Amino acid sequence: MAEQLRLDFAPPQADVEEASRAMEAFAQRHGSEGRRVVLITSGGTKVPLESRTVRFLDNFSSGRRGAASAEYFLRAGYAVIFLHRHRSLFPYSRRYSNQNWLDSLRLMPGTAGEEPRVEAEPSLLPGILQILEEYEGVKGSGRMMALEFHTLSDYLHLLLAAARALSPIGSNAMFYLAAAVSDFYIPASEMPEHKIQSSSGPLQITMKMVPKMLSPLVKDWAPKAFVISFKLETDPQILIERARKALATYHHQVVVANVLDTRRSYVMVVTNTEEAKLSVSDEEESLGVEIEDKIISDLTSRHTHFIGQTNSP
């Protein structure tokens, strides 16, 4: 199966073998307890332009969608493998990503010969008491495993490893492919070794298309799993058509389709038989409701139904 990744890539930076073993153990442990396991991919992939990389092509993605979704999957009882881009947003801490957390810490003088203490000021960290309790609960339960990728090569190798690790639990596995994966790359053999010199004039780049991994994932790597892909467009006119085309091409279960400008307030959940619109109203937003809460609620129901169908004679 590894041949499917014999692309002309530089070797991955991530330790794929170690990650494989960890994911296999994770899937086996939760699978044996009858728990569903979701692989969430999150953040953008880096595509190097030079083999000693100074420049790279990147995809817009803070990883907010994936990090928020992980929290709701955990609340729904799933075990979560969170495969994310290095330094992209992380579940729980993502809520404080726009602030310098040192600003919320205070030095408290130690009493009677004791060391000074460091306290966090809760008023500067909205909701921290609940978030910390939830985060500590998740850590204690062992239901979340986090893995990082940097480059497209890392991502593809880790996705294949995850698919193999989750294949044994059949339809209890879900793939929630929210990462913004590059469609293009420069083959390693065509890549300059050193930094491209700007004195050589304008830059001409020709990039090859990345083969779509969704096809072997659905057909060969984890054929019984429930698979969700994402479609982000800037032009709303072509959104549904592109989502339907993806379903027809890859034969997976769901496309979550969204438009760049409105991605936080509405998405379309597209399947072979329907299109469901999920949205967050202004009132809900002011109450802190997130679109990911609705997406995960919708998808976990569909997953239940999918498992029922698979297991029925």
Place this chain on the structure above:
Amino acid sequence: MAEQLRLDFAPPQADVEEASRAMEAFAQRHGSEGRRVVLITSGGTKVPLESRTVRFLDNFSSGRRGAASAEYFLRAGYAVIFLHRHRSLFPYSRRYSNQNWLDSLRLMPGTAGEEPRVEAEPSLLPGILQILEEYEGVKGSGRMMALEFHTLSDYLHLLLAAARALSPIGSNAMFYLAAAVSDFYIPASEMPEHKIQSSSGPLQITMKMVPKMLSPLVKDWAPKAFVISFKLETDPQILIERARKALATYHHQVVVANVLDTRRSYVMVVTNTEEAKLSVSDEEESLGVEIEDKIISDLTSRHTHFIGQTNSP
């Protein structure tokens, strides 16, 4: 002077006018107290490939060099304008950038009807007592001002604004241009509006060269300032030659030249008359000595000398 930035760019995302006013006030306040002011640029610039941007070209840079340097300039008594890429490393908090800071917080039950408290565990945050004290001191002194950029367009507009703001303090101003700035961009008029569709086949990108801003900065915008640029190469063979070429082209004072693989342990400080090698030995490294400590110590002496020359009759 603004004509110099009439490049074919999308407008900056940053609020340049507000930033200008803030930098002017900052330079005036510190200048009137005879304090030196350094503008540090830090992190990589994003170059959009689409006007509603999904994809962009980026430069390798965590912003570690700039963030560390800011701390040493502050210790040396400088006032610091820290112009950095959104989400790149930040002074002080950069020391904990490889960990999830939620892991270091503990919920402490409140006593007798009090709210629970949140404490940080100092053993999980090495050096936090000293760092926090230093950070609080810097905040209290008003000697640091932080500004963010996202795109190349933001960066160039803010650099021009900074040069104008610092120009009145003459040779007391230093420019420490550590940001990894793209050499190439796609003119706004040649940019597709919507996301490039992968179904259209391989991607061909032609990028124009970004005009070097160092030239007008040194000549027109802040002609009396002490200006340091950085040269990062992957090939050590061409390093010094490239640094000398930059000095000859732009007529500024110093190039700090470094090689990608060894940038944390040695740099060359190149001027018109000499090359000084600065390095951190293994032993020093194990004691926590950082190369930026030596760079800033070297450059602040050179700055003193430069000011003396400028003021002598």
